[in-house]
Amino acid sequence: MIAESTVQEVKNRSEADIVSIINDYVQLKNQGSNYVGLCPFHNEKTPSFSVNPDRKMYYCFGCHKGGGVINFIMEMEKLNYPESIEYLAKRLGIPVHYTQQGNKGAETANRLDELAELYRRVAISFHHFLMKTPE
Numbered sequence: 001m002i003a004e005s006t007v008q009e010v011k012n013r014s015e016a017d018i019v020s021i022i023n024d025y026v027q028l029k030n031q032g033s034n035y036v037g038l039c040p041f042h043n044e045k046t047p048s049f050s051v052n053p054d055r056k057m058y059y060c061f062g063c064h065k066g067g068g069v070i071n072f073i074m075e076m077e078k079l080n081y082p083e084s085i086e087y088l089a090k091r092l093g094i095p096v097h098y099t100q101q102g103n104k105g106a107e108t109a110n111r112l113d114e115l116a117e118l119y120r121r122v123a124i125s126f127h128h129f130l131m132k133t134p135e
Helices: 004-016 018-023 069-077 081-092 100-132
Strands: 029-031 034-037 049-052 057-060
Touching (some): 004 018, 004 069, 004 081, 018 034
Antiparallel strands (some): 029 034, 034 049, 049 057
């Protein structure tokens, strides 16, 4: 499990930076105290997606989706809660600490990183063989 101190730090820093985090996905324009843009969750021509930095929330008046920055990352990146905390921590440069019980989680994360690197190297090799060799 991710340590509560890490979760709180991610929440505090990501909520303070909600506009810039969401702006990576949605082009936001300042409109008074809020920021508005086209909703990333449904097709629209008129902006109905609003981000309120004071309340640290987003809301779409068209599809009625809303919440905080963690919910937004969960929706956009198709991640569960712990994965979204790790994603935001990495983006914000926050080291992720795990509780004793969660050491298996850290080991699993390290193992997944190692496997991802292995798959990347295999894909490069296959690409080379497919593109550069006559066989």
